[in-house]
Amino acid sequence: MIFVSFEPHVILLNNLNFRYMAKLYFYYSAMNAGKTTTLLQSSHNYEERGMSTVLLKPKTDDREATTEIVSRIGLSAKATIFFNTDDLYNLIIDISEKHEISCILVDEGQFLTKKQVNQLSDVVDYAAIPVLVYGIRTDFQGNLFEGSHQLLAIADELIEIKTICHCGRKATMVIRLGSDNRPMQTGAQIQVGGNETYISLCRKHWKKALTDNI
Numbered sequence: 001m002i003f004v005s006f007e008p009h010v011i012l013l014n015n016l017n018f019r020y021m022a023k024l025y026f027y028y029s030a031m032n033a034g035k036t037t038t039l040l041q042s043s044h045n046y047e048e049r050g051m052s053t054v055l056l057k058p059k060t061d062d063r064e065a066t067t068e069i070v071s072r073i074g075l076s077a078k079a080t081i082f083f084n085t086d087d088l089y090n091l092i093i094d095i096s097e098k099h100e101i102s103c104i105l106v107d108e109g110q111f112l113t114k115k116q117v118n119q120l121s122d123v124v125d126y127a128a129i130p131v132l133v134y135g136i137r138t139d140f141q142g143n144l145f146e147g148s149h150q151l152l153a154i155a156d157e158l159i160e161i162k163t164i165c166h167c168g169r170k171a172t173m174v175i176r177l178g179s180d181n182r183p184m185q186t187g188a189q190i191q192v193g194g195n196e197t198y199i200s201l202c203r204k205h206w207k208k209a210l211t212d213n214i
């Protein structure tokens with residue numbers, strides 16, 4: 001049996017008629033590491049091979065355009081928006097009954113609930129559709145997001161998308177700057193409609209940014 005790998009997340013069994021080994025993947029990083037760009041590129045790669053993808057995005061902001069995933073470098077694609085009360089297994093099965101799905105890609109995976117991550121794992125295990133989730137690992141206080149917590153716990157593959165701190169080290173942490181441009185120590189984990197800026201730092205500079213502000 002010959003294994004041909006043409007994407008890090010897809011293993012094609014060469015002589016088994018395009019049958020995929022479905023897995024749940026978590027692509028995680030700090031902020032501004034190009035997660036959405038990577039997601040859109042992966043989707044494009046599938047589509048280019050004649051395989052259809054479904055892009056999902058949690059609804060977090062009433063102001064945003066509701067049906068698009070837009071990357072910072074200007075790529076965009078249509079997405080299905082879901083609420084944190086939606087059953088993602090049922091939602092995906094409903095779509096798959098209308099047309100075949102080769103892959104599910106989920107943006108802003110940190111905002112998934114624990115239950116929804118489990119539902120995505122059901123899509124992998126019972127519908128044999130690969131699910132690629134992209135998200136931030138921790139919030140600006142260094143705490144895991146609910147979705148990321150469960151993804152780190154049960155995903156088949158964990159892939160870090162790397163970005164760097166101003167010092168050149170790998171940036172693994174995030175700070176949130178308030179309207180006064182100073183790092184915030186407290187506040188809601190999910191700031192809906194806020195105008196704060198997020199900066200990715202290495203852990204050492206993240207600690208320094210937080211303590212310098214006290």
Ligand SMILES: [Zn+2]
Pocket residue numbers: 165166167168169201202203204205
């Ligand atoms: Zn640093």
